[in-house]
Amino acid sequence: MAVYVYAITPADHPLRLDGVTGVGEPAEQLRVVTEGDLAAVVSDAPEGLRAKRRDVLAHQTVLQELLGQAGVLPLRFGALAPDDDAVTDALRERAANYRDRLRALDGCAEFHLKASCPEDLLLAAVLRESDDARRMNEEIRSGHGGQDLKISLGELVAAEVTARRTALGASVVEALRPLAREVRESEAVGDDFVSASFLVERTRQNAFLEREAELVGEYGEDFDFRLHGPLPPYSFV
């Protein structure tokens, strides 16, 4: 029977999992596989498991529950071992490595921040500040200039919008970086200008949250900040 693996924890982790269930429909029962001073939280693997919303949420819920109790190494969604013995083998073979990571992440959690700014706001700023963009825009509006002029305007504006998003993202990340132990940025998509994960020590969590709340106030209500956390340290394992 294949085994779905959620997390690696120290064996002395409280591992309270009452009322929490695993992936699958019906949800699989969670259990713990222990090897030396390490433990893995696993369940039977349902047939034909795919990344459905329900299952991704179940994976995240198990990890969130474990994080609330003590340190945890979250596995990426979808790890399948052939059986329990394969899990204990993996724990034994890489014990030193997992122990080091658990120690390094002890007392830390991940906060993930995304923030967006409506595109129209950026376009308005570009038109206001770039004489070239304004001139081309006027020309197009008055019926002069063909496709080439539109493409030139679009190219200029696209570059300006990207530059503004990049600057916005950098300023947000730099404002929070001093309060995090590590930062990992990823590409922001859509109207988002930042997508960043921060590894924050529990003792500095309040300071981090206060600073982020200040940023929300400073940027104003047209900006949409979405902060998630404390999360299992997915980005820092």
Next chain:
Amino acid sequence: MTVVPQGGGGPVARGGGGGSSSSLYDVLELILDRGLVIDVFVRVSLVGIEILKVDARIVVASVDTYLRFAEACNRLDLESGRKAPTQLPELVGEMTEGGARGKSKGALTGAVEAFSDSFRKGRDGEREEEPEPAEERERSRPRRPPRRREE
């Protein structure tokens, strides 16, 4: 999932599981694409999900996108010229010019793009669906009246 309340809620981080589809979307990339990998284990197929990583900024460098931007400028200028020329926010320019300080007032007006349909669908019940790829989100962008995202 834990979501820190935004907008002056103070430094309160709620613990515990729970979970909601709306906040799941934002952390999907973490759950699917980060986290520990144990190389001797196999991994569930994520066919159809990998598209999450599509980089929207790469798409920016295309003629279609340039035309879209040009048309957006044209439309924006017309609309703002007719309705409320004085309300064009000063904020963004100040911030990008000012580098890392980002001080500004919180009194902007204007259209706030509401969350995409994919979010709403997720929230309203399609919980058994696979998470929608980011590309879908890019495409469906209804303009909506100004409103703050629901928390």
